[in-house]
Amino acid sequence: MNSGILETAKSDLDRNGFLDIAVDPKLDLFVEIEKLKKEKNAVILAHYYQEPDIQDIADYIGDSLGLAQEAQKTNADMIVFAGVHFMAETAKILNPTKKVVIPDFKAGCSLSDSCPPPLFQKFKEQHPDHVVVSYINCSAGIKALSDVIVTSSNARVIVESFPKDQKIIFAPDKNLGAYINKVTGRDMLLWNGACMVHEIFSLEKITRLKHQHPEAKLIAHPECEEPLLRMADYIGSTTGLLKYTREDDATAYIVATETGILHQMEKASPEKTFIPAPPDNSCACNDCPHMKRNTLEKLYLCMKYEMPDIIMDETLRLAAKKPIDRMLEISAAAGL
Numbered sequence: 001m002n003s004g005i006l007e008t009a010k011s012d013l014d015r016n017g018f019l020d021i022a023v024d025p026k027l028d029l030f031v032e033i034e035k036l037k038k039e040k041n042a043v044i045l046a047h048y049y050q051e052p053d054i055q056d057i058a059d060y061i062g063d064s065l066g067l068a069q070e071a072q073k074t075n076a077d078m079i080v081f082a083g084v085h086f087m088a089e090t091a092k093i094l095n096p097t098k099k100v101v102i103p104d105f106k107a108g109c110s111l112s113d114s115c116p117p118p119l120f121q122k123f124k125e126q127h128p129d130h131v132v133v134s135y136i137n138c139s140a141g142i143k144a145l146s147d148v149i150v151t152s153s154n155a156r157v158i159v160e161s162f163p164k165d166q167k168i169i170f171a172p173d174k175n176l177g178a179y180i181n182k183v184t185g186r187d188m189l190l191w192n193g194a195c196m197v198h199e200i201f202s203l204e205k206i207t208r209l210k211h212q213h214p215e216a217k218l219i220a221h222p223e224c225e226e227p228l229l230r231m232a233d234y235i236g237s238t239t240g241l242l243k244y245t246r247e248d249d250a251t252a253y254i255v256a257t258e259t260g261i262l263h264q265m266e267k268a269s270p271e272k273t274f275i276p277a278p279p280d281n282s283c284a285c286n287d288c289p290h291m292k293r294n295t296l297e298k299l300y301l302c303m304k305y306e307m308p309d310i311i312m313d314e315t316l317r318l319a320a321k322k323p324i325d326r327m328l329e330i331s332a333a334a335g336l
């Protein structure tokens with residue numbers, strides 16, 4: 001490779017979010033990535049919302065809780081995080097001495113962006129008698145302002161670990177917070193944030209789909225809005241939804257979450273039919289544009305050149321680690 005091209009790509013990294021270098025189309029990227037894994041003692045952790053090729057080359061595929069647990073116990077020297085920025089940040093918080101790379105640094109999250117730390121700090125100061133429970137889909141700055149982190153797999157258990165009369169702020173997802181309020185009977189104060197993917201499902205189109213497929217069950221992620229959750233036959237985290245479709249005896253499901261999870265559902269239950277719940281726009285399915293910034297080419301490049309990587313201020317890292325450790329301890333004690 002011409003070193004000038006690499007230098008230009010590196011200097012454009014901030015603007016592009018990834019190394020913009022042409023990859024030889026004759027390369028078998030699956031073979032090359034496997035080689036790089038061995039050479040660099042690297043592990044690829046991928047979220048269920050990644051494209052199928054990335055899921056197929058990953059060493060571990062999971063939701064936020066599974067990925068955080070895997071990041072905590074890995075012996076690899078380099079963690080390649082195929083997900084969005086706050087997830088790679090969480091891996092770095094847990095592994096300060098390891099290199100954590102991400103295929104596209106600009107793979108962000110609308111939910112995380114809906115809760116800027118300076119505004120949240122002011123909100124928190126207005127409610128000094130509240131503890132702060134934050135969903136893992138937030139920046140390190142918000143984690144550092146929290147008492148405990150939760151994922152959709154463990155939110156209920158963790159909220160219930162507080163005494164009934166403890167006042168709680170829940171951030172940043174108002175839909176997940178409202179759902180947890182409902183199932184626990186709590187009255188947590190909710191930050192007004194939401195995920196763009198889970199908020200745009202069309203109730204009208206889903207109702208039509210239910211009529212067309214009366215045998216199909218509607219399953220939904222708790223980041224979806226209340227009216228949709230009320231229609232659902234099952235509500236659960238991404239891992240919970242996958243497990244449900246594996247163990248349940250229905251033959252078809254309308255899946256109200258990001259479409260990436262359908263790849264694992266179809267692999268686990270090839271005899272069943274999975275229909276992505278449609279959004280309220282002209283698309284047939286609901287992709288997260290942030291998650292889908294990552295591609296196999298960008299994954300290969302970030303492993304080869306070990307960039308972009310996550311760099312974090314140590315004071316911030318230590319403050320953000322405390323509530324994550326607390327989550328992992330409560331989850332382990334609850335057998336999650």
Ligand code: SF4
Nearest residue numbers: 109110111195197288
């Ligand atoms: S699906 Fe929603 S919460 Fe998940 S990364 Fe995309 S925008 Fe964020």
